[in-house]
Amino acid sequence: NAGVTQTPKFRILKIGQSMTLQCTQDMNHNYMYWYRQDPGMGLKLIYYSVGAGITDKGEVPNGYNVSRSTTEDFPLRLELAAPSQTSVYFCASSFGRLSSYNEQFFGPGTRLTVL
Amino acid sequence: GIQVEQSPPDLILQEGANSTLRCNFSDSVNNLQWFHQNPWGQLINLFYIPSGTKQNGRLSATTVATERYSLLYISSSQTTDSGVYFCAVHLQGAQKLVFGQGTRLTINP
Numbered sequence A: 001n002a003g004v005t006q007t008p009k010f011r012i013l014k015i016g017q018s019m020t021l022q023c024t025q026d027m028n029h030n031y032m033y034w035y036r037q038d039p040g041m042g043l044k045l046i047y048y049s050v051g052a053g054i055t056d057k058g059e060v061p062n063g064y065n066v067s068r069s070t071t072e073d074f075p076l077r078l079e080l081a082a083p084s085q086t087s088v089y090f091c092a093s094s095f096g097r098l099s100s101y102n103e104q105f106f107g108p109g110t111r112l113t114v115l
Numbered sequence B: 001g002i003q004v005e006q007s008p009p010d011l012i013l014q015e016g017a018n019s020t021l022r023c024n025f026s027d028s029v030n031n032l033q034w035f036h037q038n039p040w041g042q043l044i045n046l047f048y049i050p051s052g053t054k055q056n057g058r059l060s061a062t063t064v065a066t067e068r069y070s071l072l073y074i075s076s077s078q079t080t081d082s083g084v085y086f087c088a089v090h091l092q093g094a095q096k097l098v099f100g101q102g103t104r105l106t107i108n109p
Helices: none
Strands: A004-007 A010-013 A019-025 A031-037 A043-051 A054-057 A064-066 A076-079 A087-094 A110-115 B003-009 B009-012 B019-025 B031-037 B043-048 B051-058 B059-066 B069-074 B083-090 B103-108
Touching: A004 A064, A004 A087, A019 A031, A019 A087, A019 A110, A043 A064, B003 B083, B009 B019, B019 B031, B019 B083, B019 B103, B031 B069, B043 B051, B069 B083
Parallel strands: A010 A110, B009 B103
Antiparallel strands: A004 A019, A019 A076, A031 A043, A031 A087, A043 A054, A064 A076, A087 A110, B003 B019, B019 B069, B031 B043, B031 B083, B051 B059, B059 B069, B083 B103
C-alpha cells in the first residue's frame, strides 16, 4: 500500500490564483481530513469527510472548498489564494470515526507559498 | 476548547543521551497519538496510546489518562531522531485531532 499520497509537493501561487491540492489513499479508509500547519505550530483541521459525498467543516475552513466523489480521493480547492494561506497542507485518513480504536495516518504534505 | 501543552519546547542533546518529552492536556480524551515530524516535514506515527504504556525499540510512551498527561521516552538518541515531536489528542464526539505545539529535538553527533 502507498498509504496517503499528496500532489504536488511544492507550489508557489500568486495572490488571487486558484489551485487544487490532490489527496489519495489506498487503504479503503472511510474518513479523510485536511489540515494546515503554519510555521512553528501544530496542525489545524480545515475540512473532513466521513465518506463519499459527505464533507464537513473543521476549525479553519474559510477560503477552502472540498469534495469527495470517491472513497479514495479528497481534493482541497483554494479559489482566491491569499498570503495567509501560505502553509504546509497535510491530508490524513482513518478507517472509521476517531475513537480509542482508530488512528489517523498522514500524507507527506504539500508546501504552498502565496506571493 | 481543550488545551494541549508540550514541554520542553526545545531540547538539544548529544548522541547517546536519553530524553523525556511531556504532553499535558486539559480535558478527558478518547485517544492520544505521538508523531515525529522529520526534517523533511513528513509526519510519522509513533504511538497510538489512549492509556497505558507501549514500547517500540528505543522509544516508549506512557499515557496516564486520569491525570491528563503522556510521556514519550527516547533512549540512546541517534541523529536521525532529530525533528519535531507532536502529541495530538482526540475528544469523544469530535472528528479531529488537536495538536500541541511540538517539542523540537536536536541530536548532535
